[in-house]
Amino acid sequence: MKFRVKDMDIASGGVLVAILNEKDAKKLDLHSADRILVKHNSKSITCILDISESKRAVPEGSIGLFEEVLGRLSIKRGDLVEVKFTGKPESVKHIRDKLFGKELNYTELYHITDDITHDRLTDIEKTYFVAASFTHGLSVKEVISLTKAMVQTGKTLKFSGITLDKHCIGGVPGNRTTMIVVPIVAAAGYTIPKTSSRAITSPAGTADTMECLAKVEMPEAKIKQVVRKTGACIVHGGSINLAPADDKIIEVEHPLSIDAEGQLLASVMAKKHSVSANHVLIDIPMGKSVKARNIREANHLKKMFGLIGKKLGMNVLVVITDGSHPIGNGIGPLLEAEDVMAVLRNDPLAPLDLKEKSLMLAGKLLELVCECKKGEGLKKAREILESGKALQKMNEIINAQGKQKKPELGKHHYPMHSGKSGVVVEIDNDVIAKVARIAGAPSDKGAGLYLTKKVDDAVRKGELLYTVYAESEFKLNLAKEFLVQNNGYRVK
Amino acid sequence: MKFRVKDMDIASGGVLVAILNEKDAKKLDLHSADRILVKHNSKSITCILDISESKRAVPEGSIGLFEEVLGRLSIKRGDLVEVKFTGKPESVKHIRDKLFGKELNYTELYHITDDITHDRLTDIEKTYFVAASFTHGLSVKEVISLTKAMVQTGKTLKFSGITLDKHCIGGVPGNRTTMIVVPIVAAAGYTIPKTSSRAITSPAGTADTMECLAKVEMPEAKIKQVVRKTGACIVHGGSINLAPADDKIIEVEHPLSIDAEGQLLASVMAKKHSVSANHVLIDIPMGKSVKARNIREANHLKKMFGLIGKKLGMNVLVVITDGSHPIGNGIGPLLEAEDVMAVLRNDPLAPLDLKEKSLMLAGKLLELVCECKKGEGLKKAREILESGKALQKMNEIINAQGKQKKPELGKHHYPMHSGKSGVVVEIDNDVIAKVARIAGAPSDKGAGLYLTKKVDDAVRKGELLYTVYAESEFKLNLAKEFLVQNNGYRVK
Numbered sequence: 007m008k009f010r011v012k013d014m015d016i017a018s019g020g021v022l023v024a025i026l027n028e029k030d031a032k033k034l035d036l037h038s039a040d041r042i043l044v045k046h047n048s049k050s051i052t053c054i055l056d057i058s059e060s061k062r063a064v065p066e067g068s069i070g071l072f073e074e075v076l077g078r079l080s081i082k083r084g085d086l087v088e089v090k091f092t093g094k095p096e097s098v099k100h101i102r103d104k105l106f107g108k109e110l111n112y113t114e115l116y117h118i119t120d121d122i123t124h125d126r127l128t129d130i131e132k133t134y135f136v137a138a139s140f141t142h143g144l145s146v147k148e149v150i151s152l153t154k155a156m157v158q159t160g161k162t163l164k165f166s167g168i169t170l171d172k173h174c175i176g177g178v179p180g181n182r183t184t185m186i187v188v189p190i191v192a193a194a195g196y197t198i199p200k201t202s203s204r205a206i207t208s209p210a211g212t213a214d215t216m217e218c219l220a221k222v223e224m225p226e227a228k229i230k231q232v233v234r235k236t237g238a239c240i241v242h243g244g245s246i247n248l249a250p251a252d253d254k255i256i257e258v259e260h261p262l263s264i265d266a267e268g269q270l271l272a273s274v275m276a277k278k279h280s281v282s283a284n285h286v287l288i289d290i291p292m293g294k295s296v297k298a299r300n301i302r303e304a305n306h307l308k309k310m311f312g313l314i315g316k317k318l319g320m321n322v323l324v325v326i327t328d329g330s331h332p333i334g335n336g337i338g339p340l341l342e343a344e345d346v347m348a349v350l351r352n353d354p355l356a357p358l359d360l361k362e363k364s365l366m367l368a369g370k371l372l373e374l375v376c377e378c379k380k381g382e383g384l385k386k387a388r389e390i391l392e393s394g395k396a397l398q399k400m401n402e403i404i405n406a407q408g409k410q411k412k413p414e415l416g417k418h419h420y421p422m423h424s425g426k427s428g429v430v431v432e433i434d435n436d437v438i439a440k441v442a443r444i445a446g447a448p449s450d451k452g453a454g455l456y457l458t459k460k461v462d463d464a465v466r467k468g469e470l471l472y473t474v475y476a477e478s479e480f481k482l483n484l485a486k487e488f489l490v491q492n493n494g495y496r497v498k
Numbered sequence: 499m500k501f502r503v504k505d506m507d508i509a510s511g512g513v514l515v516a517i518l519n520e521k522d523a524k525k526l527d528l529h530s531a532d533r534i535l536v537k538h539n540s541k542s543i544t545c546i547l548d549i550s551e552s553k554r555a556v557p558e559g560s561i562g563l564f565e566e567v568l569g570r571l572s573i574k575r576g577d578l579v580e581v582k583f584t585g586k587p588e589s590v591k592h593i594r595d596k597l598f599g600k601e602l603n604y605t606e607l608y609h610i611t612d613d614i615t616h617d618r619l620t621d622i623e624k625t626y627f628v629a630a631s632f633t634h635g636l637s638v639k640e641v642i643s644l645t646k647a648m649v650q651t652g653k654t655l656k657f658s659g660i661t662l663d664k665h666c667i668g669g670v671p672g673n674r675t676t677m678i679v680v681p682i683v684a685a686a687g688y689t690i691p692k693t694s695s696r697a698i699t700s701p702a703g704t705a706d707t708m709e710c711l712a713k714v715e716m717p718e719a720k721i722k723q724v725v726r727k728t729g730a731c732i733v734h735g736g737s738i739n740l741a742p743a744d745d746k747i748i749e750v751e752h753p754l755s756i757d758a759e760g761q762l763l764a765s766v767m768a769k770k771h772s773v774s775a776n777h778v779l780i781d782i783p784m785g786k787s788v789k790a791r792n793i794r795e796a797n798h799l800k801k802m803f804g805l806i807g808k809k810l811g812m813n814v815l816v817v818i819t820d821g822s823h824p825i826g827n828g829i830g831p832l833l834e835a836e837d838v839m840a841v842l843r844n845d846p847l848a849p850l851d852l853k854e855k856s857l858m859l860a861g862k863l864l865e866l867v868c869e870c871k872k873g874e875g876l877k878k879a880r881e882i883l884e885s886g887k888a889l890q891k892m893n894e895i896i897n898a899q900g901k902q903k904k905p906e907l908g909k910h911h912y913p914m915h916s917g918k919s920g921v922v923v924e925i926d927n928d929v930i931a932k933v934a935r936i937a938g939a940p941s942d943k944g945a946g947l948y949l950t951k952k953v954d955d956a957v958r959k960g961e962l963l964y965t966v967y968a969e970s971e972f973k974l975n976l977a978k979e980f981l982v983q984n985n986g987y988r989v990k
Binding site: 007015032033034035037038039060062063073094098101102105107128129130131133134137138140141142257258260261262263264440443444446449480481484 | 524625626633
């Protein structure tokens with residue numbers, strides 16, 4: 007059956023959607039979310055059907071198409087296209103099986119991952135996959151299959167020989183250890199091609215922070231060149247499409263703020279596997295507002311990462327760290343980048359917690375590859391940092407990636423003073439992150455918070471706890487409004 | 499923050515959606531599926547946020563609104579509205595809890611049901627609810643709470659005294675027993691206000707079939723008048739909004755063809771409870787392509803219906819019937835209506851299986867209310883049917899609801915002949931239903947199938963198995979195309 011094209015003048019954001027009028031859909035016994043093949047001359051494309059009840063949006067005899075579909079079929083408004091029913095992707099059956107508790111094999115998980123990568127599944131179908139994986143759990147075998155499928159359906163970066171990597175499963179504001187660990191390890195002579203993500207719900211990702219100093223978006227060939235030259239890189243993984251299914255799964259987890267364990271494990275391991283890493287350090291912060299809420303959960307994750315690493319031929323070391331409060335003083339891309347550079351410069355005012363945590367992580371990573379005794383790694387890391395070799399390496403990396411003009415700190419600021427005297431007993435990660443985001447981070451690079459007082463610090467009534475920075479007065483006011491209810495600090 | 503209204507010129511079909519440009523959303527730290535309060539003068543409404551990456555669809559500073567929102571706020575293109583972030587509904591937390599395996603209480607299930615009813619949840623959130631209920635199951639207590647919540651969030655029809663009802667959990671083509679059972683029971687002097695549904699995935703629902711004979715859409719007052727006059731009605735439940743959350747849950751189940759048991763139980767019991775039924779007969783067909791695939795599943799459902807009925811103060815009787823093949827000869831609204839009338843007229847050519855099943859059900863229902871011995875009910879039902887009293891009652895009901903001109907049988911037909919001689923050992927419910935739907939049923943009332951041969955019938959090669967009827971040649975051809983692969987009959 008033929009339909010006349012109506013240009014909906016909207017980008018659907020990836021998913022290929024076609025809209026038919028309710029009456030036409032009834033005629034063809036088609037339902038919302040059915041798959042239809044839209045054909046024009048020799049080109050054809052499978053779309054997810056949406057149904058319009060309104061004649062005005064899509065009249066009978068017409069088909070409403072979005073920019074993605076128009077582009078791929080090289081058609082425009084008024085053209086005639088043929089429409090045929092095609093079954094749902096095979097993967098929908100596998101998702102249904104998982105919902106019934108069946109263990110999926112590699113081929114089945116590959117189909118699901120491939121269809122997620124290419125936007126061939128609806129939100130409802132993806133949600134069933136995540137919900138089923140969450141409630142039934144994924145077996146170790148399934149996590150390994152999913153990891154491999156995520157790698158297979160994306161790009162990979164090939165490096166030979168010993169290749170290091172580190173990963174933090176996140177949730178702690180500040181905590182920008184990667185940008186200190188990477189130059190230390192590279193200065194020690196190892197290869198560490200670090201791909202990082204941008205913030206999704208946090209005030210800054212490593213990619214956002216590094217971007218205050220250097221370019222982070224670059225093609226595969228350029229990344230390889232940087233790594234060849236300096237032994238390392240700190241770039242945005244998203245720009246080269248490593249394990250792209252991962253982000254699309256996270257989109258569906260976000261509305262319910264869940265972290266399906268199997269998907270988390272596969273996500274991390276797929277990103278490491280995609281860059282040929284064979285010696286990997288994983289940082290699991292533990293605390294009430296992060297993924298591992300207690301030692302039982304942290305140990306379980308630790309065990310799982312180890313098991314899966316082994317099966318993938320990776321030497322994985324997991325460390326459990328304190329995730330109960332922010333690490334470093336700056337929260338937000340620029341403020342975090344300043345913290346990092348202060349540590350690398352051995353500035354006496356650099357945040358000590360960030361420095362010591364980074365040294366510990368770098369030390370562990372060095373112990374994982376060099377055959378040095380326990381404690382030797384930390385010693386070596388400290389030596390590299392304090393001698394200025396890490397700073398020198400960081401500057402090499404920045405220059406190789408392309409130095410950026412540093413953004414300016416937000417002109418508008420607001421001091422948050424303590425309402426009482428005592429000791430800071432708690433800093434709420436979620437509140438601190440939310441305030442920094444409302445103030446503009448991470449898209450406003452100069453926005454965020456600078457923490458003057460940290461946990462265990464004594465404070466007098468009226469003394470400064472932290473300063474909020476924003477690039478516009480409007481956003482600073484939004485942040486101030488939010489702070490009226492809760493400033494994130496507990497003083498006792 | 500204020501935004502200028504852009505009329506998206508699309509009906510979103512219930513859900514209240516507002517679209518902001520990506521850049522504005524970032525500024526306000528808003529994400530897709532966040533809830534925002536859109537305010538204009540004294541009116542305000544909570545919408546689900548969608549984000550546009552394209553400037554063309556929704557430019558910065560604008561807010562794209564759909565017809566439902568424009569209408570409720572009495573605004574038009576170019577007006578200025580205020581936008582505020584509001585938290586997600588409380589019910590999203592409850593859904594999350596259910597995903598983690600928590601048992602929900604009445605208040606929590608009420609919030610979820612109420613938000614589903616009023617389109618305050620996104621597809622993703624609704625899917626998590628269904629998936630969590632499916633994988634963790636709903637306890638008897640939860641099913642009862644959900645049933646009550648579904649009743650509370652919809653309309654109810656009050657009748658006093660003994661009120662009967664029947665329900666079939668479906669999946670069997672033909673099987674139009676309701677339209678025979680209701681007049682028999684009403685002719686015996688009982689009150690049976692039957693509300694039925696339209697087809698969703700089947701070729702005809704009772705409402706679609708009854709509509710070939712009488713009006714089925716009417717307001718509450720008219721239904722009450724019909725029941726007062728005749729003791730019964732056979733109307734479309736959807737027209738008076740009984741337990742409306744139910745249909746919205748089914749929409750989310752459909753893409754994966756799942757039937758979450760808890761939701762199924764609550765759905766059926768809520769519809770019965772909404773019409774004050776206190777004596778209810780439930781028909782559970784058993785067969786490989788219907789909900790209860792074996793006796794274990796059927797018995798489990800039987801037990802659950804009984805238990806929940808008791809807790810709701812309903813006298814529930816469950817019968818397990820043969821759901822392995824179609825019941826009656828006609829498939830499709832008009833053809834099924836003809837079968838029903840033939841049985842009521844005591845036509846010697848009326849399908850015997852439909853007649854006997856209906857008599858059995860009517861007999862059980864009579865035994866449930868009158869204090870007659872086992873077997874007496876069936877005798878009484880047969881007496882009422884064969885004396886013509888049931889036909890007379892059906893005509894009363896038709897006249898009271900408003901007689902309709904009977905639609906015509908599809909002019910285009912196609913005979914399906916047997917490819918070999920033998921005995922019909924199987925008729926595939928799904929294939930038969932699909933062919934009838936492709937031929938135009940249920941929206942083309944005169945479309946469908948007439949089965950000449952049934953299971954266990956002997957057939958010679960070349961002999962007629964069934965005839966396909968369609969209102970247009972185009973649809974008949976679509977059905978013929980489908981039949982090339984599989985005609986649904988197995989002859990051995």
